[in-house]
Amino acid sequence: MTVTRTLVAAAAMTLPLAASASGDVNIYSYRQAYLIEPLLKAFEKETGIDTNVVFAKKGLAERLEREGRNSPADVVMTVDISRLNELVERDLVQGVDSPVLEQNIPENLRNPDGKWFALTTRARLIFTSKDRVKEGEITTYEQLADDKWEGRICTRSGKHPYNIALFSSMIAHHGEEWTEQWLQDLKDNLARKPQGGDRDQIKAIAEGVCDVSIGNSYYYGNMLQDKNQRPIAEKVRLVFPNADGRGTHINISGIAMTKSAPNRENAVKLMEFLSSPEAQRIYAEANTEYPANPAVKPSGLVAEWGDIHPDSLPLQTIAENREKAVKLVDRVDYDGE
Structure with missing residues (x-):
């Protein structure tokens, strides 16, 4: 049985992630647990790959810098383009070349070098x-x-x-x-x-x-x-x-792969899954957001607001x-x- 292991609040800044090289996917997240745990359960059910999560309100970029190439983190999930771009500017993330991600996420909602990808928009x-x-x-x-x-x-x-x-x-x-x-x-x-x-x-x-x-x-x-x-x-x-x-004008929540990523192959699988129609629906509905994948229509309250005409200005x-x-x-x- 797969299990999402979670470290929260202050513990997130002091305890190591388990199984850093075991094939699990290790996640540093600014997003709250209730928003992403349904996604991770769906991912684990589909792939059999376990996930480990550190939740924090701040300081994850600094933690990645301290840990350097020994960091157990594979991906960072966060909100706002400025936080994603900060990871790029600090040279903490790497590019991901994935035809699946490029097909699912519009060009203006991803970094030109694949260093971050939008998952939802607001x-x-x-x-x-x-x-x-x-x-x-x-x-x-x-x-x-x-x-x-x-x-x-x-x-x-x-x-x-x-x-x-x-x-x-x-x-x-x-x-x-x-x-x-x-x-x-x-x-x-x-x-x-x-x-x-x-x-x-x-x-x-x-x-x-x-x-x-x-x-x-x-x-x-x-x-x-x-x-x-x-x-x-x-x-x-x-x-x-x-x-x-x-x-x-729209902003995003998104994901980026860390430069150290000990479980890169499985991390790519997670990123691709999160851009899929199934995951996009789960993620967007959890916080009344818009799916980043244009093939997925808004639902629930968001759908009731009518169609949105988003600014096509690249987030970069x-x-x-x-x-x-x-x-x-x-x-x-x-x-x-």
């Missing part, structure tokens, strides 16, 4: 009050800078990776000078100093603190599935920005604009009073 949406904002009154990210929204917008910190990725995409589409002015105007429209997480922005709309916010689609989905938070989520309307133009381009975006956030003092 849209960076605009949320609006159903009571105080008319349907169709705002339809693009660019309109967040309009004077009509002065004192009416809430966001989390401008330096959060999800916002940095959005700002990076704006640089790619409009250039640095334009994006700096847009950021300044967006800051001028804030109802309060940036704070909290994406769910807190939805709560702020429900409480009347602001009328418009920015947030990831899956947070809204998760709130709808929580009986206590559902009444709050139902007070806002989803807007898929730029749907009639270049498309809505967004990663390359990250430092520029961070500098712009500092320059306009986005998180300041």
Whole structure:
């Protein structure tokens, strides 16, 4: 019988993974256990290959650096393009040449050299009050800078990776000078100093603190599935920005193979399995996300939101604009009073 061995929280940073060269697949994960354990059980059932997992909230890149070529980790599962690109920049991952992965994952959702692959996508949406904002009154990210929204917008910190990725995409589409002015105007429209997480922005709309916010689609989905938070989520309307133009900005969860990977062959099998229709459905439904494999249609709540027209901008381009975006956030003092 196959078993997923799990090390969590503080233990993840001190205990070694078992069976580092036994043929198991060893995983370092920033993703929570409930999201990936159903996937790993399905993989083990199909292949007979055991998996061992270290879950952590931070520090996995540093751990890989310390362990060097002796690291037992085969793959890293994480969220946000900046975290995946950090692994590349620190030279902690290797390229994977797999026709299966190349067929299942679109080119704009994978590293050009195969050093990371998207597994799910999430849209960076605009949320609006159903009571105080008319349907169709705002339809693009660019309109967040309009004077009509002065004192009416809430966001989390401008330096959060999800916002940095959005700002990076704006640089790619409009250039640095334009994006700096847009950021300044967006800051001028804030109802309060940036704070909290994406769910807190939805709560702020429900409480009347602001009328418009920015947030990831899956947070809204998760709130709808929580009986206590559902009444709050139902007070806002989803807007898929730029749907009639270049498309809505998306970010990803993804996977990368470590440079040390002692069980490379089985690690490739895991990566390929995770891109398969079966795994894509399991993974996307677990957190109300979109499958990265375009052959797999959204289901459940996500399907109810209608078709998404995602921005086709390569995620690698967004990663390359990250430092520029961070500098712009500092320059306009986005998180300041």
